Amino acid sequence: MKRILYLVAICLMAIPYAQAQDSSSNQNTNFFNTNMDYAVQAQFSIGGSSPLGIPREIRKIKSFNPGFSFGLEANATKWIQENGKWGVRLGIRFEEKGMKTNAQVKNYLTEVVKDNSKVRGYYTGQVQTDVSNTYFTLPVLAVLQLSDKWNLYGGLYFSRLMDNTFDGYVSDGYLRQNTPTGTKISFEDGNQAAYDFSENVRKFQWGTQLGAEWKMNKHFKLLTDVTYGFNNILEKDFNSIDFSMHNIYLNVGFGYSF
Amino acid sequence: MEQKRILSFMICIVLLFGLNSCIKDEALNTEADVEQASILNGDLVLSTAPSIGNNTIIFKLKRFSGSYRHAPEFVVTTGATILPESGTELDFSVPQQYTVTSQDGAWSKTYTVSFLLDEGADFYAAFENAQIVDSDNPVGHYHQFFELTAKGQKNFIWETANEGYNILAGTLVGEDEDLVPSFYPTSQVTDGYLGQAAKLITKDTGPLGGMFGSPLAAGNLFVGEFKLTFPTVNSTRFGIPYNSDTAPVSLKGFFKYKAGEKFVANTKPSQLTKDTWDGYAILFEKSPGLDHNFLTGTHGFKDARIVSVARIGAQQQIETDKWTAFEVPFSFVNGKSFDPSKEYMYTIVFSSSKEGDMFNGAVGSTLYIDEVELVTNQIK
Numbered sequence: 001m002k003r004i005l006y007l008v009a010i011c012l013m014a015i016p017y018a019q020a021q022d023s024s025s026n027q028n029t030n031f032f033n034t035n036m037d038y039a040v041q042a043q044f045s046i047g048g049s050s051p052l053g054i055p056r057e058i059r060k061i062k063s064f065n066p067g068f069s070f071g072l073e074a075n076a077t078k079w080i081q082e083n084g085k086w087g088v089r090l091g092i093r094f095e096e097k098g099m100k101t102n103a104q105v106k107n108y109l110t111e112v113v114k115d116n117s118k119v120r121g122y123y124t125g126q127v128q129t130d131v132s133n134t135y136f137t138l139p140v141l142a143v144l145q146l147s148d149k150w151n152l153y154g155g156l157y158f159s160r161l162m163d164n165t166f167d168g169y170v171s172d173g174y175l176r177q178n179t180p181t182g183t184k185i186s187f188e189d190g191n192q193a194a195y196d197f198s199e200n201v202r203k204f205q206w207g208t209q210l211g212a213e214w215k216m217n218k219h220f221k222l223l224t225d226v227t228y229g230f231n232n233i234l235e236k237d238f239n240s241i242d243f244s245m246h247n248i249y250l251n252v253g254f255g256y257s258f
Numbered sequence: 259m260e261q262k263r264i265l266s267f268m269i270c271i272v273l274l275f276g277l278n279s280c281i282k283d284e285a286l287n288t289e290a291d292v293e294q295a296s297i298l299n300g301d302l303v304l305s306t307a308p309s310i311g312n313n314t315i316i317f318k319l320k321r322f323s324g325s326y327r328h329a330p331e332f333v334v335t336t337g338a339t340i341l342p343e344s345g346t347e348l349d350f351s352v353p354q355q356y357t358v359t360s361q362d363g364a365w366s367k368t369y370t371v372s373f374l375l376d377e378g379a380d381f382y383a384a385f386e387n388a389q390i391v392d393s394d395n396p397v398g399h400y401h402q403f404f405e406l407t408a409k410g411q412k413n414f415i416w417e418t419a420n421e422g423y424n425i426l427a428g429t430l431v432g433e434d435e436d437l438v439p440s441f442y443p444t445s446q447v448t449d450g451y452l453g454q455a456a457k458l459i460t461k462d463t464g465p466l467g468g469m470f471g472s473p474l475a476a477g478n479l480f481v482g483e484f485k486l487t488f489p490t491v492n493s494t495r496f497g498i499p500y501n502s503d504t505a506p507v508s509l510k511g512f513f514k515y516k517a518g519e520k521f522v523a524n525t526k527p528s529q530l531t532k533d534t535w536d537g538y539a540i541l542f543e544k545s546p547g548l549d550h551n552f553l554t555g556t557h558g559f560k561d562a563r564i565v566s567v568a569r570i571g572a573q574q575q576i577e578t579d580k581w582t583a584f585e586v587p588f589s590f591v592n593g594k595s596f597d598p599s600k601e602y603m604y605t606i607v608f609s610s611s612k613e614g615d616m617f618n619g620a621v622g623s624t625l626y627i628d629e630v631e632l633v634t635n636q637i638k
Binding site for chain 2: 057107115116178181185
């Protein structure tokens with residue numbers, strides 16, 4: 001449902017651009033209709049929220065399912081040179097970033113926190129993690145026209161969290177309370193303990209984006225890029241996971257230029 | 259072509275960060291557990307499987323062999339070491355201390371190992387003896403009842419779920435409360451029917467209780483063993499060997515009860531609207547070998563091994579602030595009868611909330627229990 005709303009929002013926002021483009025021939029030239037490209041694009045993303053360098057506590061990634069995350073973007077590119085080689089692109093994008101992983105961990109220091117109550121310990125066993133976050137993103141990119149067919153683009157993006165899920169469960173393992181010799185709480189015979197860190201997903205994200213687009217014809221283009229988040233996807237003072245996780249995604253999509 | 263190259267380059271970047279190629283070498287083990295304990299011919303000379311806690315190991319011997327010298331063998335966490343070494347013969351007329359050190363050398367744990375002559379309970383519990391268990395991780399202090407054998411050894415027949423409650427106890431202590439034995443669901447009190455008695459109170463488990471599988475903690479007291487597992491309702495292992503040639507006849511004792519104010523049903527449907535207590539005894543068949551000879555907290559009286567049951571009913575499920583006697587008879591179930599040539603297990607269970615196994619009850623419901631007897635009409 002949310003996805004549909006975002007789609008509608010993008011379309012509504014794209015309409016004025018398209019209209020501006022249509023009517024440009026009748027008007028005087030100005031900043032918005034000279035050396036200006038408007039485009040809408042859709043993308044699929046695969047990737048994950050990953051630590052940089054896998055911590056020693058993670059022994060095995062048993063399954064990794066990036067799922068299919070969807071994104072929609074409207075952007076405007078201002079070509080700043082006469083020959084149109086360099087441009088600046090601003091956009092707005094609604095995008096999902098998600099994954100499901102199942103990992104085997106050993107001696108993984110964690111905290112279970114709820115309403116000021118806290119249990120801390122070392123967990124050994126399986127951890128299932130389901131992440132699905134929706135962001136409202138403003139990309140600020142430089143575009144380099146390599147040839148008639150190819151553009152490279154890169155720059156920064158700034159994201160605001162719209163909808164957040166970061167949950168999962170632990171199973172087939174045990175927690176040692178406080179120290180590795182503390183009370184042992186076993187999770188056996190398929191019993192699971194659920195966790196939900198959704199409320200601890202960081203509201204603001206920023207990172208870098210680098211990619212290329214291939215113009216099929218005057219209107220249609222194919223594009224691919226990678227995005228890498230500079231900050232941890234979870235809040236700074238959140239201690240249940242003691243390493244930073246960064247959004248790293250490969251996006252593949254197509255666009256329509258007006 | 260060029261497009262393909264860029265695409266594959268980018269996929270590589272993602273894989274580089276993401277997957278198993280970057281798994282580091284495994285760290286050395288940090289745990290220092292005794293995972294298994296055994297003695298030679300254990301199946302013959304022990305009455306139950308050795309009980310292994312986080313800091314204690316108890317071997318219950320069927321009969322006295324003439325000497326307390328034993329050479330128990332231990333399996334410890336991979337890479338850990340134990341001193342004295344596994345298989346060392348020691349004099350267990352008094353409990354012996356063993357120290358286990360983890361593979362990485364950073365952690366160690368001391369176990370008290372005792373050999374106990376299991377003369378069998380005399381089927382009478384006065385709850386006169388309790389020791390305070392001082393737990394370090396997490397910090398806690400709670401009562402554990404014991405009976406003294408003829409040789410003056412502590413025999414832990416009656417258990418509680420205090421160790422499970424202790425996981426969260428530190429997070430539940432209010433500003434005007436202390437983490438003392440009386441704060442726990444089950445404790446010893448001095449104003450018994452005769453001497454000391456047991457007090458069982460249904461406790462709140464706070465915001466984390468649900469996550470640890472126990473949205474409510476009924477006070478309980480049972481004959482058996484407590485082995486912490488998740489969900490905690492499976493940690494109560496009801497039952498010890500039944501050493502009598504005759505079938506049990508009845509369960510009797512004294513109680514006081516006050517229901518808590520607000521009954522909460524965490525598992526629906528509930529048969530109750532107001533909290534009440536429960537007390538019962540079960541005789542069940544012992545299976546060959548030493549393992550799995552117990553009923554868990556979820557047995558629901560449906561286990562096929564059950565031979566006979568004595569359970570309090572509406573007549574006893576009343577509120578009273580005066581010590582009141584109860585006696586309930588055993589009845590055979592599952593079409594079974596008592597065969598003196600067979601081996602049996604028995605348990606007695608008390609709970610301050612009848613549906614405590616389903617986490618239904620009222621916080622504050624309080625049950626006092628004293629002078630409990632399993633009547634067997636055994637001719638001594």
